[in-house]
Amino acid sequence: MPHRSVIKTRVGIVGAGPAGLMLSHLLAGAGIENIVLEKRSHETIRTTHRAGILEHGSVRMLTESAVGGRVLTHGYRHDGIDLRFNGVSHRIDFQDLVGESVWLYPQNEVFVDLAAARARDGGDVRYSVTDTEVLDLTSPVPKIRFTDAAGAEHEVHCDILVGADGSQGITKWAIPAEHRKDNFIEYPFAWFGILTEAPPSSDELIYANSEHGFALISQRNDHVQRMYFQSSPDEDAESWSDEQIWHELQRRVDGPDGFELKRGPIFERTVLKFRSYVCEPMRYGNLFLAGDAGHTVPPTGAKGLNLALADVKVLFEAIDSRYNAGSGALLDAYSDTALQRVWRAQNFSYWMTNMLHRRQDANPFEHKRALGELSAVVSSRHGRAYLAEAYTGWTHG
Ligand SMILES: Cc1cc2nc3c(=O)[nH]c(=O)nc-3n(C[C@H](O)[C@H](O)[C@H](O)COP(=O)(O)OP(=O)(O)OC[C@H]3O[C@@H](n4cnc5c(N)ncnc54)[C@H](O)[C@@H]3O)c2cc1C
Missing domain, CATH: 3.30.9.10 (D-Amino Acid Oxidase, subunit A, domain 2)
Structure with a gap:
């Protein structure tokens, strides 16, 4: 039986995408110890092209939480989009209509900023881990087993386990089928x-x-x-x-x-x-799902990355309230609160997708x-x- 070293912390996070890294960053800022385990290398994530549009609320999360202002200096503010049909463009003027904008700022740049902020602040983020496994989810000490990049085996003992491991992750499948509703098209x-x-x-x-x-x-x-x-x-x-x-x-x-x-x-x-997918609820025992681990939207509405950050805002405030105000009420409400926005975004993404595409x-x-x-x-x-x-x-x- 190989030796597993035990790492004790408050919050164990699986996945260093925008959800996992942003949560880790916010928790650290509130003095809440945490660890992030990521199966890909820093370089692989940095060079993978995915999302590109950030809502104003996502931009504010990055700039107001001291991740850095590169989104404002290197991103591009867009005050509208064009809907084009029958060969004619029609501008949707965001500023005129709702007084807001979005920013074109690639997801890999968001990753670079978040990873740099965690490194700058001494965050514990382990890249290139393998054999991630989550267990004892309904116990007061949920655990994560993993093998680090050097081949050493570890077991994380935490109070709260966060599945931020994306749509291809493992955490949601650790919720027994009878406690999980998979809404999927x-x-x-x-x-x-x-x-x-x-x-x-x-x-x-x-x-x-x-x-x-x-x-x-x-x-x-x-x-x-x-x-x-x-x-x-x-x-x-x-x-x-x-x-x-x-x-x-x-x-x-x-x-x-x-x-x-x-x-x-x-x-x-x-x-x-x-595909469109929502796991309900987004909590099982002391496991909390955030971002693509809990839901996936088609990219037509540019909602995936933004929803991941919106989940994190709700989850961070709930965890902060538990440790710094001694109340578990927000954690108990997390799944219902997060799902309200998730279903709104599901509807918007579905609507945009069906309005703009043509079925053969x-x-x-x-x-x-x-x-x-x-x-x-x-x-x-x-x-x-x-x-x-x-x-x-x-x-x-
Ligand atoms: C081509 C493309 C275009 C997109 N365009 C947009 C857009 O314009 N706007 C938008 O908002 N969204 C867009 N999205 C969606 C967006 O990329 C995702 O919603 C976003 O990455 C979700 O962040 P996340 O942190 O939840 O998950 P992810 O970014 O997927 O991060 C999860 C992390 O967990 C890691 N992981 C998985 N399994 C394990 C394991 N067993 N152990 C350890 N780590 C694990 C993964 O390696 C990954 O790094 C797009 C997606 C794609 C693919």
């Missing part, structure tokens, strides 16, 4: 995503519904752009030439205004499957109905304001 399409070395085609994001399917024209910075087009979930990204990809993207944004995408070499391509099997009535919906949204100030409020993010309660 899959969509019959995916996003074919590219990164290209090219100047921006537009200052703000363009969400396009066309007869050929959906496309999103997004950005990364002045030199690298992110674009997606609706594809089949089993599309083989490598079988497409650059020319075919540009043709497909362009025909989805073509219109009488002659809008043309600025092209460049494509250096990354991925196919991203779409849908009949012409469905296409026309979706165009009617888009037209109703853009022609009504109330419709535009609903979209603007949800997209920029409901005020953190």
